[in-house]
Amino acid sequence: MRPRLAAALFCLLCASCAAWAQAGQPDAAYLRALVVRPLPTLHYTVDLTHPNDHLANVALVAPAPTPTTRIQLPAFYPGRYSIFNFAVNVQQPAAFCQPGAQPARGDRPLPFVRVDPNTWEVRNGACRQIRWQYRVYGNKPLDGTFFQVDATHANLNGGPVYMVLPGDKPNPVTLDILAPPGWKVLNELGQLNQTHLWFPNYDIFIDATTEAAPNFTLDQFHADGKLYRVLIHDFATPGSNQANRAALLAGLEKIVRAENALIAPDELDTYTFFFHFDPGSGDGMEHLFGTQIIIPAGLGTARGLRGALADAAHEFFHQWNVKRIRPLALGPWNYEGQNPTPSLWVAEGFTQYYGDITLERTGLVGADRYLSNLGRSLGASLTAPAYRLMSAEESSLTAWFHDATPLRQQTNQGITTISYYTRGEQLAATLDLDLRARTGGRKSLNDVMRWLWDHTYHAPRATYYLPGRGYTDDDVHHAVEAVAGGASYAPFFRDYVAGTQPIPYNHYLAPVGLELQCAVAAGVESYSGLYLGGHVVRGVAPGSPAEAAGFGNDDVLVSINGAPVAAAGAGGIAASPVDRLPPGQAAQVGVSQHGASFMLTLTPQAPHATACRLVDRPGATAAERALRAAWLGPQ
Secondary structure: OOHHHHHHHHHHHHHHHHHHHHOOOOOHHHHHOOOOOOOOOEEEEEEOOOHHHOEEEEEEEEEOOOOEEEEEOOOOOOOOOOOOOHHHHEEEEEEEEOOOOOOOOOOEEOOEEEEEOOEEEEEOOOOOEEEEEEEEEOOOOOOOOOOEEOOOOEEEOOOOOOOEOHHHOOOOEEEEEEOOOOOEEEEOOOOOOOOEEEEOOHHHHHOOOEEEEOOOEEEEEEEOOEEEEEEEEEOOOOOOOHHHHHHHHHHHHHHHHHHHOOOOOOOOOEEEEEEEEOOOOOEEEEOOOEEEEEEOOOOOOHHHHHHHHHHHHHHHHOOOEOOOEOEOOOOOOOOOOOOOOOOHHHHOHHHHHHHHHHHHHOOOOOHHHHHHHHHHHHHHHHHOHHHHOOOHHHHHHOHHHHOOOOOOOOOOHHHHOOOHHHHHHHHHHHHHHHHHHHOOOOOOHHHHHHHHHHHHHOOOOOOOOOOOOOEOHHHHHHHHHHHOOOOOOHHHHHHHHOOOOOOOHHHHHHHHOEEEEEEOOOOOOOEOOEEEEOOEEEEEOOOOHHHHHOOOOOOEEEEEOOEEOOOOOOOOHHHOOOOOOOOOOOEEEEEEEOOEEEEEEEOOEOOOOOEEEEEEOOOOOHHHHHHHHHHHOOO
16 A cells, blocks of 8 residues: 555544544543554444343454455453463354445355364455354353353453454454343443444454443542543342442542552543442453452442452552553463463552552551551461462463463462462562662652653553553563662562562561561461361472371371371361371371372471561661651552
């Protein structure tokens, strides 16, 4: 295409974009600026008018410049680090040549074949515009990953529903939504009941959730010059949540204002919270223009309100961290397979830290409760065996093994795997405290996030997906040192991010007048390294007395020193019937495994201090207490 003609077509497309803006589509100017390939446009229609069969009818009209056209459904959904192979729910595909703007009765059927589990190939020959149609089954579960449609509502997450021509992901997209009569419709990038929408590319299109239902409510509030919408779909009796609905809106406004002040002003005109209160489900998923949160309780309950605010504090912070300040691998996406990154300890872990501490800073959670939860988390990293086996970077890279990934084989994850959420939160708290202490309170982790915002998201655009570029762990390392005035953090990243050395927390806690104290849990007299569910072995700590004795997973404890073993509670090592054995004394343990019976000799050690809490450091100074108040107070 000659440059002059391409420029003319781009102007025509932008005029079309402006028409959508005039029709009221939120953030149209922001979206127009993201267009990099003005033509051709992919057009989707999703028909939800027969919800009882849990099927959506989907049609995609797309250009077909070559004699064969490949069409693919993603194997996963952005934000979930797991392969789900959504194509298992695709049925009744068909292909047609559609030369005109609208489908016609005489459109010519086209042959096609399935070439791999997620991909079909249409043999379109000389036809240059095809219509690919299919049905998608979506029933349970309701969460931030899948597609669900039934008599109560339709919830569309784009990954399981919308196929694409792999080479056309940078193309603009239009969408028409057909809903049952009387149902309301809201897409993140639309107004209420706007059923014709435009998107600058496929990645943004499938990242924009749609909810359709006869009975959701839609509230809104303004903060910092922006509009925040709150959709509530509550499965409880209508009207039962009225008191907590007002409390939810008030709490959300506090969270929004607090987090808007941390990094930079919200770039969006409109942000939408999608809440589902469903006793059968629970999840949270971040999006570029909103979030979807599913709480396994009614909003009218204290648990429902508390869970909604906690999840909102985490998910709202994601609009900066992970969606825009993003790891290099997370956008644009390879929808065919894994997109591994070593940086989820930042993307998810820092978000976990900011979500939790925002609840404290806004008064939605008391300081004592926040510090109590943080103390337990820090203590767990010093006592749980997995922290000596897996680093923060390795936990991030292997997320595709354990982020809700369906696994048929038994694994040893309970012993060998740490969460990048909790490890990232521990590292974030440590870095935040260290930067505050090192700079006399002038700098903090907030400044690290601002550095990444300025130097990665506002860097020259690297792809069609979004402004800027993705970051690496080296970028994070450089940001920390820049904020610290050039001080070296190489040992920190070597030992605690890439490595598995225990973090000396009390060194970092002392400047805010706190210390981590760990004691032996009540009722525990020795340490064996056995993790039990009832009287069945569910895990064996590496290097422990239990490993030395020869215990393995699925061993059933039958007797100890000749006395029968009663089933203990399924609560991990604290519930172990061997915790009360005298340390240093050999015990004979009768075991059965897969029908075989044998005896093992177990010699427990002195008990480990596993009950950890944060306390005031003796002799804490006024300056240390002031630094603590600045850390825990409004930013």
